[in-house]
Structure formats: C-alpha cells, structure tokens
Amino acid sequence: MSHHPEEPSPCYQAPALLPVEQALAQMHASLTCRQKVQKVALESALGAVLAEDVIAELNIPPHDNSSMDGYAVRAADLQTTDSLTLTGSSFAGAPFRGELLAGETVRIMTGAVIPTGADAVVMQEQVEANDTNIRFLNKPDTGSNIRRAGEDIRQGQVLLAKGHLIRAVDLGLLASLGIAEVSIYTPLKVAIMSSGDELVAPGGKLKEGQIFDSNRAVLRAQLSQLGIEVLDLGIVPDSKQALRLALSQAAAECDVLISSGGVSVGEADFTKEILAELGQIGFWKLAIKPGKPFAFGNLGECVFFGLPGNPVSAFVTFDQLVRPALANLSGQIQNTQVRLLAKAADNLKKRPGRMDLQRGWFWQDENGELLVKSTGNQGSGVLTSIANANCYIVLEQQRGYVTTGEQVSIQPF
Ligand SMILES: Nc1nc2c(c(=O)[nH]1)N[C@H]1C(S)=C(S)[C@@H](COP(=O)(O)OP(=O)(O)OC[C@H]3O[C@@H](n4cnc5c(N)ncnc54)[C@H](O)[C@@H]3O)O[C@H]1N2
Numbered sequence: 001m002s003h004h005p006e007e008p009s010p011c012y013q014a015p016a017l018l019p020v021e022q023a024l025a026q027m028h029a030s031l032t033c034r035q036k037v038q039k040v041a042l043e044s045a046l047g048a049v050l051a052e053d054v055i056a057e058l059n060i061p062p063h064d065n066s067s068m069d070g071y072a073v074r075a076a077d078l079q080t081t082d083s084l085t086l087t088g089s090s091f092a093g094a095p096f097r098g099e100l101l102a103g104e105t106v107r108i109m110t111g112a113v114i115p116t117g118a119d120a121v122v123m124q125e126q127v128e129a130n131d132t133n134i135r136f137l138n139k140p141d142t143g144s145n146i147r148r149a150g151e152d153i154r155q156g157q158v159l160l161a162k163g164h165l166i167r168a169v170d171l172g173l174l175a176s177l178g179i180a181e182v183s184i185y186t187p188l189k190v191a192i193m194s195s196g197d198e199l200v201a202p203g204g205k206l207k208e209g210q211i212f213d214s215n216r217a218v219l220r221a222q223l224s225q226l227g228i229e230v231l232d233l234g235i236v237p238d239s240k241q242a243l244r245l246a247l248s249q250a251a252a253e254c255d256v257l258i259s260s261g262g263v264s265v266g267e268a269d270f271t272k273e274i275l276a277e278l279g280q281i282g283f284w285k286l287a288i289k290p291g292k293p294f295a296f297g298n299l300g301e302c303v304f305f306g307l308p309g310n311p312v313s314a315f316v317t318f319d320q321l322v323r324p325a326l327a328n329l330s331g332q333i334q335n336t337q338v339r340l341l342a343k344a345a346d347n348l349k350k351r352p353g354r355m356d357l358q359r360g361w362f363w364q365d366e367n368g369e370l371l372v373k374s375t376g377n378q379g380s381g382v383l384t385s386i387a388n389a390n391c392y393i394v395l396e397q398q399r400g401y402v403t404t405g406e407q408v409s410i411q412p413f
C-alpha cells in the first residue's frame with residue numbers, strides 16, 4: 001500500500017493556507033493574454049475583447065443639430081421683436097442651403113442641421129404660426145435646443161481602449177462612427193469536467209449513493225455568459241487513467257481547463273496528482289471559505305483551475321478567482337467587481353483564518369443606509385444559499401464573529 005503524499009506524519013504541521021489576495025496576485029502575474037488577434041463584424045463582437053484602440057474618425061454628432069421640432073432663429077432678433085419671417089426648412093437629411101438673415105426663421109426638425117446664421121431653436125409649442133409670419137411667445141437663450149458637433153464624441157479621441165470588453169452599448173458607439181469591423185482577441189476556449197464516481201448527468205438514473213452533477217450546468221452557463229467557447233468533457237470517473245485522458249485532451253485542445261471535485265485529501269481525490277504528473281501545480285489550498293482546496297496550475301500552455309466539488313465552493317471560487325483570471329487571459333483590462341459597505345442586520349458566524357464569502361441579501365433602509373443579512377445555512381453543499389442571495393458578504397481573513405450593527409463589505413451579484 002503506498003503512502004499517500006498528503007498523509008500526516010507524526011510531526012506533521014499543516015502548511016499555511018495561501019491568502020486570497022496573494023493567490024490573485026500570483027495568478028495576475030503569471031496569466032497574460034496570449035490570444036491571437038482577429039477581425040470580426042460588429043454583429044459577432046458582443047462579449048469579445050478589443051485588441052486595439054478604436055480612434056474616432058468623426059465628430060458625433062457630425063454637425064450642430066436641433067434637439068427639437070420647431071424654428072431656428074438668431075436669438076438676438078427676438079430681443080427687439082416677437083415675429084420673424086419663415087424663409088425655408090431644414091429636415092434631418094435635407095439641410096437648409098442658404099444663410100439665415102436678420103428677421104428670418106427656418107422651420108427645423110429634430111436632428112436637422114442648424115442653418116448658418118442661426119444660434120437657437122424654439123420648440124413649435126412656443127410659437128404661433130400664421131402662414132409665413134411666426135410669432136414667438138418666449139425669448140430663447142443663445143444655444144438653446146442645439147446639440148453641438150462633437151459634444152458626444154470628439155474626432156481623434158480614443159473611443160474604446162485596447163482591452164475593453166465589448167458590451168451592447170459599445171456596438172452602438174462603434175456603429176455611430178460607421179465602423180463595421182473590429183479587431184478582437186480570439187475568444188478563449190475552455191474545457192470543463194466534473195470529477196467523481198458518484199455523479200450522474202441530469203436525465204440519467206441515480207443508483208444508490210449517487211447524486212446529479214450540478215456543477216457543470218453552472219460552469220457552462222457562467223462561461224457562456226462570458227462569451228467563452230466551452231469544450232464539455234463530461235463526468236470523469238475517479239480513475240487515474242480516465243483523468244490522464246481528460247487532462248491530456250484539454251491540454252491539446254484548449255487554453256484553459258476547469259475541473260470540479262477531486263482536489264481535496266480523500267482517497268479518490270486524484271486530480272491534483274495527475275496535474276502534477278502531466279503539468280505543474282502553481283498553488284493549492286487557500287485561506288478562503290468556502291473553497292479551501294482550490295488548485296491552480298498548468299498543463300503545458302493550458303491553464304488549470306481545480307474547483308472544489310462542493311457546489312457552493314465551486315461557484316464561489318469561480319467568481320472570486322477564476323473569473324478575474326479569465327479576464328486577464330482574454331486580454332480584458334476593466335475590473336467589474338464592485339464592493340460596498342453595509343451594516344450587518346444579524347450576527348454572522350466567522351472564525352479568523354480564512355476569508356469568508358458568505359451569501360447575503362442586501363437592501364437600503366428608509367435613511368438610505370445599506371443593510372445586509374445572511375441567507376441562512378452557509379454549508380458548502382447548500383446551493384440555495386446562493387440562489388436566495390443578491391450579494392456576497394466579504395469577511396476579511398483575520399476577522400472573527402460579526403455582531404449585528406457592525407460594518408461589512410458586500411459584493412453585489
Ligand atoms: N479531511 C478533509 N476532508 C475534506 C477537507 C479537508 O481539508 N480535509 N476539505 C473539505 C472541503 S473544505 C471541501 S470544499 C471538499 C472538497 O473536496 P473535493 O474538491 O475533493 O470534492 P469531492 O470530494 O469530489 O466532492 C465534494 C462534495 O461535492 C459533491 N460534488 C462533487 N462534484 C459535484 C458536482 N459536479 N455536482 C454536484 N456535487 C458535486 C460531492 O458529491 C461531495 O459531496 O472536501 C472537504 N473534505
């Protein structure tokens with residue numbers, strides 16, 4: 001019988017757990033974007049990361065234009081008279097060709113170019129029109145109801161920077177400049193697998209002692225929300241040979257492998273052993289709760305994340321550790337995680353030693369103060385503790401028991 005590498009010897013001292021901040025810093029330093037650059041049409045760019053700065057080649061709007069349907073005027077004229085003579089019209093797409101002279105007004109529509117000479121627009125509700133005689137009920141200020149050329153986007157400015165994650169509104173910005181194609185980093189290809197003899201895919205039949213595999217359903221969805229292509233390696237049994245095959249396939253075909261289960265110290269927890277055999281372990285065991293046995297390493301060029309099998313631990317470590325690492329790998333620069341301060345609305349059990357990511361529900365009271373309460377049972381297998389939550393309650397590593405009224409950090413989902 002072979003001696004298990006993790007088996008404690010008589011004078012065994014458990015290695016210190018790596019603090020989460022150090023784990024993040026270590027991953028940040030080692031994971032840079034190696035993705036190729038490709039050009040794609042706008043309609044395929046949602047969720048991709050820009051591989052070069054986008055410089056505005058136009059002003060937006062391109063010319064001074066009206067924000068109202070009404071009449072273009074010279075504001076100074078209406079200091080001495082309330083009536084002007086209608087001499088033409090400016091429609092969106094069909095500008096007034098001449099110049100607006102003293103005593104004149106031009107009918108103008110929303111979005112239409114401001115005629116030369118005009119410096120204000122009066123909405124049509126504030127005039128009385130009688131054939132070509134227009135009587136103005138108010139005196140407009142210079143510049144009123146005019147949208148200036150370049151007030152949104154200035155020609156020559158960096159509109160979106162290299163590393164920007166393209167969102168729906170960004171496609172609007174790009175389209176407004178007439179841009180039909182952008183350079184992006186090739187999206188990551190990520191393999192996922194669940195490890196464990198007890199697992200059965202939903203739709204199958206449970207034998208005694210078996211459970212349904214829920215981690216892959218969550219992981220697949222988390223990744224597809226990030227615009228990542230997924231290779232699903234399915235359920236891998238607790239056998240070294242099966243794990244070797246799965247890890248080798250992922251290394252050959254993917255940029256990243258994310259597995260769940262088999263990273264703790266149980267007698268069938270082989271994932272780490274096979275990782276060490278085929279690649280390298282970067283770190284293992286973090287000061288995080290849930291998620292302590294999280295493993296990070298590589299299989300050649302393929303980056304490996306080993307999530308713990310407990311469904312809550314897998315979810316939390318994906319959010320807190322894998323998500324930022326994937327952002328790095330995909331070339332993304334912005335950080336989308338926001339933390340706020342809230343007052344604990346009930347006591348929170350916590351022991352010093354690990355950073356806790358408890359699941360909570362936060363709200364604002366009548367004085368505008370944020371309050372947060374726990375979603376109850378915080379066990380690593382209690383998936384409803386996340387489903388019923390709208391935030392993480394982030395409790396620092398050295399913090400102990402939290403009593404009602406103390407301030408805590410929260411991270412909204
Ligand atoms: N002696 C010790 N035992 C354990 C320790 C420890 O430090 N010493 N750590 C505990 C912690 S903390 C965690 S977290 C778990 C993690 O263990 P593994 O990553 O090896 O995961 P498994 O043992 O394979 O499974 C744990 C648990 O989760 C269920 N599971 C696994 N995969 C899935 C899946 N895809 N879908 C749904 N549920 C899944 C599995 O059946 C187990 O119940 O280790 C502790 N033990």
Ligand code: MOO
Pocket residue numbers: 288289290291292293308310313380
């Ligand atoms: O670290 Mo484990 O994930 O607490 O159950």
